[in-house]
Each structure stands twice: as C-alpha cells, then as structure tokens.
Amino acid sequence: MSARTVLHHADISRALTRIAHEILESNRGAEDLVLLGIPTRGVTLARRLALVISEIAQTPVPSGALDVTLFRDDLSKHPTRSPHPTEIPAGGIDGKTVVLVDDVLFSGRSIRAALDALQSIGRPSIVRLAILIDRGHRELPIRPDFIGKNIPSSRQERVNVRLIENDGAEEVTIEA
Amino acid sequence: MRHLLDTKNLDRATALRILDVAEDMADTQSREVKKLPTLRGKTVVNLFFEDSTRTRISFEAAAKRLSADVINFAAKGSSVSKGESLKDTAQTLEAIGADAVVVRHPSSGAPQTLATSGWISAGVVNAGDGTHEHPTQALLDAYTIRKRRFGADSRGRDLSGIRVVIVGDVLHSRVARSNVWLLSTLGAEVTLVSPPTLVPQNVSLWPAKVVYDLDQALADGPDAVMMLRIQLERMNAAYFPTEREYSRRWGLDALRVAGLPDGSIVMHPGPMNRGLEISSEAADSARSTVLEQVTNGVSIRMAVLYLLLAGERDNERGGDL
Amino acid sequence: MSETLVITGAQLLGAESADIIVENGVISEIGSGLTRAGARVIDAAGLVALPGLVDLHTHLREPGYEASETILTGTRAAAAGGFTAVFAMPNTSPVADTAGVVEQELALGEAAGYATVQPIGAVTVGQKGERLAELGAMATSRAQVRVFSDDGFCVFDPLIMRRALEYVKSFDGVIAQHAQDPRLTEGAQMNEGSVSAELGLAGWPAVAEESIIARDVLLAEHVGSRLHVCHLSTAGSVDIIRWAKKRGINVTAEVTPHHLLLTDELVRGYDARYKVNPPLRRQEDVLAVREGLADGTIDIVATDHAPHPSEHKACEWQAAANGMVGLESALRVVHQSMVQTGLIGWADVARVMSAAPARIGRLAGHGTPLEVGQPAQLALYDASIAGVFTESDLHGRSVNSPYLGRDLPGRVQFTVHGGVVTVADGAVVAELGA
Numbered sequence: 040m041s042a043r044t045v046l047h048h049a050d051i052s053r054a055l056t057r058i059a060h061e062i063l064e065s066n067r068g069a070e071d072l073v074l075l076g077i078p079t080r081g082v083t084l085a086r087r088l089a090l091v092i093s094e095i096a097q098t099p100v101p102s103g104a105l106d107v108t109l110f111r112d113d114l115s116k117h118p119t120r121s122p123h124p125t126e127i128p129a130g131g132i133d134g135k136t137v138v139l140v141d142d143v144l145f146s147g148r149s150i151r152a153a154l155d156a157l158q159s160i161g162r163p164s165i166v167r168l169a170i171l172i173d174r175g176h177r178e179l180p181i182r183p184d185f186i187g188k189n190i191p192s193s194r195q196e197r198v199n200v201r202l203i204e205n206d207g208a209e210e211v212t213i214e215a
Numbered sequence: 216m217r218h219l220l221d222t223k224n225l226d227r228a229t230a231l232r233i234l235d236v237a238e239d240m241a242d243t244q245s246r247e248v249k250k251l252p253t254l255r256g257k258t259v260v261n262l263f264f265e266d267s268t269r270t271r272i273s274f275e276a277a278a279k280r281l282s283a284d285v286i287n288f289a290a291k292g293s294s295v296s297k298g299e300s301l302k303d304t305a306q307t308l309e310a311i312g313a314d315a316v317v318v319r320h321p322s323s324g325a326p327q328t329l330a331t332s333g334w335i336s337a338g339v340v341n342a343g344d345g346t347h348e349h350p351t352q353a354l355l356d357a358y359t360i361r362k363r364r365f366g367a368d369s370r371g372r373d374l375s376g377i378r379v380v381i382v383g384d385v386l387h388s389r390v391a392r393s394n395v396w397l398l399s400t401l402g403a404e405v406t407l408v409s410p411p412t413l414v415p416q417n418v419s420l421w422p423a424k425v426v427y428d429l430d431q432a433l434a435d436g437p438d439a440v441m442m443l444r445i446q447l448e449r450m451n452a453a454y455f456p457t458e459r460e461y462s463r464r465w466g467l468d469a470l471r472v473a474g475l476p477d478g479s480i481v482m483h484p485g486p487m488n489r490g491l492e493i494s495s496e497a498a499d500s501a502r503s504t505v506l507e508q509v510t511n512g513v514s515i516r517m518a519v520l521y522l523l524l525a526g527e528r529d530n531e532r533g534g535d536l
Numbered sequence: 537m538s539e540t541l542v543i544t545g546a547q548l549l550g551a552e553s554a555d556i557i558v559e560n561g562v563i564s565e566i567g568s569g570l571t572r573a574g575a576r577v578i579d580a581a582g583l584v585a586l587p588g589l590v591d592l593h594t595h596l597r598e599p600g601y602e603a604s605e606t607i608l609t610g611t612r613a614a615a616a617g618g619f620t621a622v623f624a625m626p627n628t629s630p631v632a633d634t635a636g637v638v639e640q641e642l643a644l645g646e647a648a649g650y651a652t653v654q655p656i657g658a659v660t661v662g663q664k665g666e667r668l669a670e671l672g673a674m675a676t677s678r679a680q681v682r683v684f685s686d687d688g689f690c691v692f693d694p695l696i697m698r699r700a701l702e703y704v705k706s707f708d709g710v711i712a713q714h715a716q717d718p719r720l721t722e723g724a725q726m727n728e729g730s731v732s733a734e735l736g737l738a739g740w741p742a743v744a745e746e747s748i749i750a751r752d753v754l755l756a757e758h759v760g761s762r763l764h765v766c767h768l769s770t771a772g773s774v775d776i777i778r779w780a781k782k783r784g785i786n787v788t789a790e791v792t793p794h795h796l797l798l799t800d801e802l803v804r805g806y807d808a809r810y811k812v813n814p815p816l817r818r819q820e821d822v823l824a825v826r827e828g829l830a831d832g833t834i835d836i837v838a839t840d841h842a843p844h845p846s847e848h849k850a851c852e853w854q855a856a857a858n859g860m861v862g863l864e865s866a867l868r869v870v871h872q873s874m875v876q877t878g879l880i881g882w883a884d885v886a887r888v889m890s891a892a893p894a895r896i897g898r899l900a901g902h903g904t905p906l907e908v909g910q911p912a913q914l915a916l917y918d919a920s921i922a923g924v925f926t927e928s929d930l931h932g933r934s935v936n937s938p939y940l941g942r943d944l945p946g947r948v949q950f951t952v953h954g955g956v957v958t959v960a961d962g963a964v965v966a967e968l969g970a
Contacts, residue, residue, distance in 0.1 A: 106239065109253040109281075109521070119216070119526025121232060122239040124370065159248035223734065301852050322854035323725075323736040324806030331805065332850070345854070347736030389736060415733030416741075 042199070042214035045190055051171070051202075051209060054187035055084070058169055059091040061185050065167070066136055069096035073132055073163075075105040076140040077153055078123035083204045084171060085140035101128035105139065110152035110159075127160060137163040138185075142200040144170040147181030172211060174198050216522045218330045218339040221348040222397035227373070230400055234358050235370050236518035237511070244280070244514065254283035257524050260313040261287045262304065263342070264320040269485060270342050273509070274317045277516035283524070286311070301325060305334040313337045314524055323347035323389075338523040346387045352484055353393035355515040357401055359504050360439050362511070363480050375402030380432050381423075382408040382465055383443025383492060384454075386415050390484050391443060395423050408432045410465065412454045429465050433474060440475065441482040442467050442493045462491050469496035480504050538912075538955030539576050546580035546916060548906055550882030556585065558912040561955030566908055576957075580916050583949055586886050588620025588913030589867065590893040590902050592683070592712075592790060593766060593838035595859070596622070596653065598644065599637065600629025605843040605933045607641065610863070611650035613841070613932035615958035615965075617863040618915030618948040621652040621894065621902040622841075626663070627688040633658035633669035635677035642679040649968045650958050654899050657681040659700050659711060663689050668700060675707040682898040685712035687766055688813075690748060692718055697752060701761035708898060710788075712764040713752050715773070716814065720744035725854060727800040727815040735803065737853065740815050742770040749773050753780040753787050762786040764896060767840050769795045769814040771824030778833045788896050790838035791825045793862055793869035798822075798938060808849045808856030809938045812842070829888060830879040836892045839866045843934030861937050864929050867917060868944040875919075876945060882919075901954075916950035923947070931964050 046054070066072055069092060076085030082104040089102035108114075108122040139153050150168060157163060169185040174192045188211075192198060196215055201208045216229065243251055259278040261271050271287065278285045290304050301320075308316055315338045318326045323345030330339040343349040360377060361369050379398055385391045385407050398405050399422035406424045407414065418425055426432045433440070445461060455461045462468075472481065472494070481493075481502045489495050498505060541558040548554055548566075555570040556563060591614065597605040605613075607624070614622045624641055626632030632641060638655035645653025657674035661667050663686040674681040684704060691697045691713060700711050721744045726732050728739025749765055753776065756763035765777065768789045777789050794812065799819050802810045810816060828834040842859025849856050862869075870889065874880045880888070890913075894903025904910040925939040951959035958965055 109239075109243065109251045111253075114253065114525040115527055117527060119522055121236060124239060125242055155252065159243070159251070160246050301855075302847075302850060320852065322852040324854075325852035327806050328808075328852050345736050392734070392736060416728060416739070417730035417733045420730050420733075 042212040044210050044212050046188060046211035048209040051187070051211065054171065055087055056091060058185045058187060059088055059095060062088070062138060062167070062169065063092060063096060065184070069093070069098050069100050071135045071164070072100050072138065073128060073130070073135045074100065074102040074138045074140055076102065077149060078104055078106055080200055080202055080205055081141040083202050084142060088140060088169065101130060103128045105153055105156055107149055107152035107156050110155040111148065112152070113148060125156070131161055132157065132163045133161040134164050136165045136167065138167045138169050140169045143172045143174060143198050144181070144183055145174055145176060147177045147179040150181045151179050171200060172198055219350055219519055219523065220326050220330060220339065220341045222350045222353050222393045222400070223348065225350065225397065225400065227400050230354070230357070230397060231371065231373060233354055233515065233518050233522065234361065236521060237358055237514040238370055240517040240521070241511070241514040250280055250282060252282050253521060254278070254281035254524055257283045257314040258312055259283045259285050259315045259317060259520060260308050260311070261285065262290060262308065262316050262318045263288070264290050265343070267319055267343070270319060273512045274342060274516050276513050277520055280513070281517055281520060283520065286313070301329065302332070302334055305329055305332065308337065309335045315340060315520060317342050319343045321345055338528070340519060340523065343389055345389065347389050348393045349389040350393050351512070351516055351519060352390050353397040354519070355508055355512040356394055356441065356482060356484070357397055358511050358515055359482065359508050360480070363504065364438070373401040374398060377403045377439070378406070378435065378437040379403050379439045379441060380406045380408060380437040381441045381443065382429060382467065384413045384445055385409045385418065385443070386413045387446070388443050394441065395421055399423070406432050406437070408465065410455050410461070429471070433471055436476045437479060439480045439482055440467065444484070444486065444488060445492045458491060466492050466494065467497045468494045472497040472500060472502065475502065482508060484508070539957065540572055540574065541578055541952065541955070541957070542570060542572050542575045543578045543580045543585070543916070544570075546583055546585035548585050549886055550584045550919070556906070556914070558952060558955050561912050563906065563908055563910050563912050566906070578916070578950055580950070582918065582920060583916040584882055584919050585906060586618065586882065586915045586917060587890040587904060587906055588902060588915055588951065588953065589618045589889045590621045590897070590899065591619050591839050591841070591863065591866070592623045592836060592893040592897050593687070594622040594624055594841045594863065595627065595843065596624045596641070597843060598628065599640065603845050603933075607644040607653060608648040608650070609931070609933040610841070610843070611645060611648050611653060612964050613861065613863040613930065614651040615951045615953065616931040616948060617865070618867050618917060618951050619651055619863060620913040620915070620951065620953045621654060621899060622863070623654045623656050623683055623897055625656050625685060625687045626658040631658050631662050632656070633661050633663070635670065635673040635679070638674050638679035638681055639677050649953070649956065651953055652899070652902060654897060655679045655681055656683045656685050656712070659684045659686045659691050660696060665689060665691060665693055665696060668696070668703065671700070671703055671709065672707065675709060682707070682709050683712055683764070684709055685714065685766065687712065687714045690714050690716040690718060694751060694755065698755050698759060701756055701763065702759045705761055710762050710764045710896065712766050713748065714766050715745045715748035715752070717744040717748055726803050726811070727817045729800060729818055731800045731803055735806070737803070742772050742817070742821070745770055745814060746772040746776060749776050753777070753785050756787060757783070757785045762788070765789040767792050767795065767814055767838070768825065768834060769817050769821060771821050774824050774828035774833055777828070781833065788835040789833070790836045791829055791834045792840045793837060793866045793873070794860055794938060795825055796822065796829070796837075796873040797869050802938070806853045808851065808853050809860070809936055809940070811853060811856050811858055812860050813858040826874060826877070826879055829874060835896065836888050837866065837870055838893065839863055843932055844936045845934060846936070849936045859936065861930065861932055861934055864931060865925060865937060865939050865944065867915070867948060868925070868946045869939070871919060871946045872944060912952050912955040914950070914952040915948055918947045918949050919945065921945070921947055
C-alpha cells in the first residue's frame with residue numbers, strides 16, 4: 040500500500056490562507072460570516088480559517104461544528120456511527136452567511152446531510168461550501184465554492200488528511 | 216447493539232456510548248425543528264402487555280422524533296391465553312415487518328424469550344419485564360445524575376464516586392435492579408434502603424450496601440436519593456403493616472429532604488404516591504429531578520433506538536445477544 | 537409374545553460376563569456357552585445387564601391429557617429408558633381417586649404391553665386436600681393400589697395427612713408426599729436464591745419443602761406408619777431424612793435424575809425447559825442429594841416424567857408449565873452423575889432404580905434379581921459409548937427434555953419386559969407380539 044503525499048505542511052497553510060481571502064472577497068467583508076466545520080477535521084479547518092479571516096479583517100469571525108450523522112442517508116450501509124457534538128456559535132445562523140467547511144469532498148452526501156441539518160437549526164441567508172480537497176466522483180449536484188486543491192483520484196484510492204490538532208502530523212496523502 | 220434487554224449485561228463502554236449519544240439527541244431537541252430523518256423508513260412497534268401510558272408515550276415520541284413509523288400494539292397477556300400470546304403476537308409483528316420491538320411484559324424474562332426464540336428478526340428493547348429489569352429507566356436515571364453533576368461537561372464521564380441511595384420495595388422493583396447494575400458499572404456507590412421483607416434474601420451478593428434505616432442512610436449525605444413507588448397491595452401480603460408505618464419509616468418527608476446536603480438531588484421514576492413514599496415538598500423542590508427524568512427519558516430512548524436501528528444490522532433471527 | 541432368548545456375554549450388574557436364557561417369561565438359566573435351538577440370540581458383549589428398571593413416579597397423562605402423552609406412548613418411552621414397570625401418578629382427568637379409573641389405567645397398560653403400569657391412587661378426592669379418597673376400594677381393586685399421592689399438590693392439612701398415614705396401614709399402603717408448603721410458595725417460579733434475586737422470578741424457598749418433610753416424618757413416627765417422600769431436592773431435606781432414619785422412622789425418599797445433575801443457574805436464559813416443580817436448586821443441593829443417594833439416605837431414583845405440549849414450554853417463563861420428560865434419559869443421567877463420578881456402582885443402580893422402587897411400591901414380579909427362576913425383566917445397557925441427546929432419543933409424545941443438545945453417556949440397547957423384547961438394538965419395537 041503505497042501512499043504518496045500530495046500536500047505538505049506548507050501547501051495546506053497556503054491553501055487555507057487563499058481560501059480565507061476568497062471568502063472575504065466573495066462576502067465583501069466579514070459581516071454576518073459564520074464558519075461551521077463538519078466533524079471531525081472540518082471543525083479544525085473551520086477554526087483555523089476563522090482565525091485567519093479574523094486577523095485579515097481585524098474583526099472576530101465565529102466558528103463552530105455541525106454534526107451530520109443523524110441526517111445521513113447511508114447509515115444502514117455502515118456499522119453504527121456515534122454522532123459528534125454540534126456547536127452553533129452564540130449569534131446563531133438565522134440571516135447569516137454560513138460557510139460549511141470540510142476536509143474532503145467526495146460523493147457530496149455529507150454536504151447534502153449538512154444542508155438538512157442546517158435547516159433544522161435555522162434559516163441562514165446564504166450557505167457556501169469550503170473544501171480543502173475535492174477528489175471528484177460526485178453522486179449529487181453539490182459544488183464547492185472554495186477549494187484548496189483538486190486531486191483526481193480513482194474510487195478505490197483513499198485520500199487521507201492529517202492535521203496537527205487531530206493527528207499530530209500535517210499532510211494530505213493518497214494511497215491505493 | 217442488537218437488543219437492549221438489561222443493564223446486568225451492559226458493559227461500561229456501551230453504557231457510556233448510550234449516555235453520550237443521548238447528549239447529542241438532547242441537543243437536537245432544543246432546535247427549531249426537533250425532528251430528525253435518521254430512522255426514516257424504519258418501523259418501531261410498541262408491544263405493551265402491561266398498561267403504561269408514560270413509558271409508551273416516551274418511546275413513541277423518541278421513535279417519531281427520529282422519523283420512524285410507530286405502531287402501538289396493546290396486547291393483553293393473560294395466564295389464560297398462556298404462551299400462545301407471545302409467540303403468535305411476535306410472528307404477526309415479523310409479518311408486519313417490524314424493525315424494532317419495544318416490549319413491556321408482566322413476566323420476567325419475556326423480552327429475552329422473544330429475542331432468543333428465533334420468532335422475529337427485529338431488535339428487542341426491554342421496556343420493563345415483570346420484576347426483572349427496566350434498562351432505559353436506569354439509563355435515563357444515570358443520565359440525569361450525570362447531567363445535574365457535570366452539566367455541559369457531561370460527555371464521556373462516568374459516575375465514579377457518586378453516592379446514590381435507592382429507597383423502597385427492592386424485592387419487586389425492576390427499576391432498582393437495573394439501577395444497581397448500571398450505577399455500579401459506571402462507578403457509583405449504591406445503598407439500598409428497604410424494610411427487611413422487601414429485599415431479596417441474597418441481596419448481600421449485589422454490588423450495593425443494604426441498610427434498613429433511612430435516616431442512617433441519609434446521614435451519610437448522598438448525592439442522589441431515588442425513591443421507588445410502593446404498591447399498596449403489598450400490605451395485604453404482610454410485607455409491611457400499614458401505609459402510615461411505611462411512610463414514617465421509609466418515606467422522604469420534608470424534614471428528611473431538608474437535611475440533605477446542597478446539590479443532592481431527589482429522584483422518582485414515577486408515577487408518585489404523593490404523601491406516601493415521597494412528600495409533596497420533596498417532589499416539588501428544586502432538588503427534584505422528576506420532570507427532567509421524563510425529558511431525559513426521550514433523549515435516552517432516541518439514543519437506544521438509534522444505536523439499535525441506524526447502522527448495518529445482522530438480520531438473523533434469534534441467536535446471540 | 538414371549539420368545540425364548542439367549543443373551544450372550546452380558547456383564548451382570550457390570551461385573552462378570554454370563555449368558556442368560558429367557559423362556560416363558562422367566563430367567564431359566566444363567567451360565568456360559570449356553571444355547572437353545574430356535575431361540576433368538578442377543579449378543580450382549582460389553583453390555584451391562586440390569587434388572588428391568590422400575591419408576592415409582594411417572595405421569596402418563598391418560599385419561600384426560602392425551603395431547604401430552606398416552607399410556608401407550610409413555611410406556612414406549614419407559615421401555616426406551618430400560619424400564620419394565622412404571623407407577624402412574626393420579627393427576628389425570630378424571631383424577632385417579634376411584635377403583636374405576638385405576639382399573640382403566642391398568643387395562644390400558646396391559647393392552648399396550650411395553651411396561652407394567654401400576655396405578656397410584658390419589659390421597660384425597662380430586663386431589664383437593666379436603667376428604668380422603670376411597671383408598672381401600674383402590675387397594676382391593678384389580679389395580680391393587682398400594683401407593684397413594686396427591687402429587688402436584690401437597691397434602692397440606694396436617695390432620696388429613698395424619699388420617700391418611702393411619703388409614704393405609706390396614707393394607708400396607710404408603711402415602712407419597714409432594715412436600716411443598718403452599719403458603720410459602722404462592723406464585724413461585726424457581727428456587728429462591730441468588731439467581732432468583734437477580735432474575736426477578738418469585739422464589740420457592742427450600743424451607744417450604746423441608747418444613748413439610750419434618751412435619752410428616754414426625755407424624756409417621758407418631759402413628760407408626762410408613763411415609764414416602766417424592767422428588768426430594770434440597771440439602772436440608774437430606775439432613776431431615778437422615779435424622780429420621782437414624783431415629784427408626786419408616787420413611788423412604790426419592791430423587792429425580794435432573795436434581796442429580798442440573799442447577800438453578802440454567803434458569804438464567806429463561807428457557808422454560810428448565811422449569812420444574814420442585815425447582816432446580818443450587819450446586820450445594822445437587823452434591824448433597826448425590827451423597828444422600830450414595831449413602832442410602834435417599835432410597836431410589838424416580839423420574840417424575842412430566843410430558844407437556846410445546847406451546848406450554850415455548851413461551852415466557854411465568855406462563856410455562858412445570859415439568860420435564862425423563863424416562864428415556866434417566867439411566868444415562870444417573871450414569872453420568874453417580875456412576876462416572878464414582879459415587880455408586882452398577883449393583884447400586886440396580887438397587888435404587890429397580891429393587892428398592894418395586895419394594896416400596898409393593899410391586900411383585902419386578903425389581904427382582906437377575907437369577908434363575910426370577911421373572912425376565914431386563915435392561916441391557918451400553919455404558920461404553922456417549923452421544924448428544926436429541927429428539928430422536930425421545931419416544932413419548934412430548935419433547936420437553938432439558939437434555940436436548942447435551943452430551944450424555946450410554947445407551948439402552950435392549951429391554952425385556954416379562955420375556956418380551958420391547959427395545960432391540962436401541963430402537964423401540966414397533967409392534968409387540970408381531
């Protein structure tokens with residue numbers, strides 16, 4: 040099982056910085072921005088992005104977590120998953136621009152579930168999607184707004200994202 | 216988790232998992248839209264051979280919040296119809312296509328018989344069997360104790376060192392049994408208080424202390440006092456002489472409640488005999504968790520149904536638990 | 537009907553090998569190298585020869601409960617287990633409390649032919665415990681009843697028990713008591729102990745059996761009567777019988793095979809095959825009754841064969857009926873629990889499963905030794921093999937056996953009832969006299 044590194048430490052932080060700028064540009068500033076990461080690593084990425092955006096815009100931007108387990112449509116195909124906590128920042132999401140953040144975009148089902156989960160919590164005015172890695176093979180009409188890197192892959196390959204806070208290392212690898 | 220039949224055989228990891236998933240379920244219940252699509256397409260049957268509106272409603276709410284279809288089957292299990300009731304009923308449910316059967320039955324062991332019989336492939340949840348066990352009650356009780364103690368910081372925590380006193384008819388109480396096993400699995404210290412006629416002969420083998428004097432037990436300053444409902448019919452079988460004497464010696468009256476340390480909670484599985492085992496002062500005080508136990512019951516039952524039904528299931532009939 | 541048999545190489549009571557000749561229903565010769573022209577030869581090499589077993593406690597269910605068992609099916613099951621005589625308990629419908637019913641049972645047993653059926657009469661009318669049944673009429677009937685029991689129920693009223701003990705003296709009868717204080721066992725489901733405390737099943741305390749036995753042995757002593765105690769199950773009961781016998785009280789006691797082997801731990805799965813009255817007890821009780829049987833405190837093994845249809849067992853515990861079938865497995869269970877453990881030998885097996893039950897029940901022509909001139913009642917048992925007990929080992933109408941799926945030693949290969957082969961090569965003969 041050979042794994043090759045497609046993103047190194049520096050590549051990841053460069054990608055995040057660029058995404059932060061893109062979000063600010065698209066939103067024309069930091070107003071009403073809320074970043075919600077999808078557990079587990081999406082939460083870490085959302086937190087980092089929020090910090091970078093806050094620094095650039097010189098105003099705090101809230102981040103949180105949105106668990107999608109209970110909204111998935113493929114639960115019965117896998118062993119039972121435990122949900123993770125959902126943490127919505129104090130200001131809520133009504134009327135906000137919510138940016139969903141995840142590490143890898145694949146079939147798009149997690150994001151569809153995330154949209155359903157958002158709907159049960161409130162009514163954002165706009166929802167955007169920021170992804171570190173887009174590996175293709177979409178099964179639903181889901182399109183990211185902000186992408187770190189496109190990595191073409193075959194279905195059988197595995198894309199692994201490791202982040203310091205979660206895994207003690209920082210890299211993105213792909214293995215057969 | 217294929218079935219949930221008891222807490223005696225519930226290991227610590229699974230018990231904590233249920234409590235933690237219940238936290239997530241509870242969080243969704245404070246959202247604008249409380250309903251989750253998670254168990255859409257699944258059928259949950261409430262098979263109640265004993266009247267119990269409260270528990271049945273709780274399971275029904277839990278199932279519906281997860282978008283499962285609920286069928287309520289109020290079957291009368293009488294000694295006249297004997298065994299035909301359970302087997303024939305079970306096979307009817309299998310024909311309907313039940314994914315989970317929530318069973319309350321007056322015979323101890325009936326859910327286990329159902330689960331191991333090979334008559335059905337559905338998951339079985341014990342909602343109370345005779346005087347044997349009531350696992351979801353114990354789980355919601357543990358959840359309540361944990362939540363009161365640790366608040367938002369509850370996830371992942373057990374009940375190590377927490378002292379719980381359970382008072383009442385232990386001999387006939389499935390709530391007492393389920394709580395003794397689960398609380399001790401989670402590290403709590405349990406003391407049972409009861410008239411000597413209402414504890415089993417071999418209770419000394421249980422992971423709990425037994426004390427006949429309620430005041431002595433309360434003098435130790437427990438963290439939680441759980442009052443069990445006393446059935447007045449027991450008086451006729453000479454378990455205790457009068458209501459009055461029972462209430463005086465084993466009832467949680469205003470004086471006893473006042474003597475509890477700050478932060479101690481008073482629990483009751485319901486329905487309460489106000490003035491008998493629990494005074495109104497105790498039931499209505501800020502210490503009382505009676506109402507939040509009901510709310511927590513829905514979260515716990517949502518967690519149980521989720522863990523039973525959401526993941527991939529081995530649909531073999533009968534077999535191992 | 538009765539053939540001439542040449543049984544070769546059988547180990548008499550597990551000891552020396554010998555040939556046995558059966559002619560006209562009687563053991564006519566024992567020796568070696570024996571032959572008879574035109575006789576049926578049975579190769580019994582390696583088989584233990586025992587006198588035909590006698591069961592002092594069987595439920596044949598006929599008249600009234602033929603769905604569970606009939607006298608025909610029950611005696612076939614008996615033959616399969618090596619029995620040549622069974623005492624039929626009276627809890628039939630109608631109850632066997634009159635000469636008419638016991639004579640009917642006797643006739644049905646004779647017609648079937650697989651084993652001698654000796655009816656037991658009820659002690660009280662309808663087994664209700666209120667008035668004595670016509671014990672004398674049953675004694676003088678063609679059934680010649682000598683054993684009386686209200687089994688299933690305790691003769692609880694001490695006055696009735698006293699009168700019954702006194703009354704049967706006139707015809708050398710014996711009262712066989714089902715010792716169970718009804719007040720202490722209301723709604724009881726299993727042995728009262730650590731298992732019942734956990735399982736939430738109402739307990740049947742040992743003291744409910746022991747207190748009745750204690751009372752009855754004292755009554756028997758007082759009126760100078762003999763007493764028999766059915767299905768004794770607890771260590772305390774063994775102690776009481778030991779004390780009574782030392783005192784010279786004329787009491788005998790029986791133990792079931794299942795109480796020699798199984799404990800209340802088996803109830804944990806709520807499998808109603810293990811539901812029986814008196815209930816399965818603790819391991820300490822199992823060891824005590826084994827010791828009691830070995831030292832003679834307990835006189836006999838009796839099966840308490842209790843057939844039930846499957847719907848009375850495939851249900852929740854509380855709704856299930858009490859009882860286990862036991863005729864086909866009895867000898868094998870005694871083999872495992874008493875012989876293989878070194879507690880008794882085959883001669884003792886002959887005593888506790890044949891000679892003593894016949895003597896207590898005053899049944900002539902059974903329980904007789906394997907000697908020339910004695911009636912040809914025999915069982916030939918292969919003690920060298922073992923196997924899993926399955927439904928194919930059951931020959932009655934019901935299959936509620938706690939041993940299904942369990943390894944048991946041994947196998948009855950031949951049973952001879954009054955010179956008639958009822959079991960051959962391990963199979964029950966389909967039609968007798970063919």
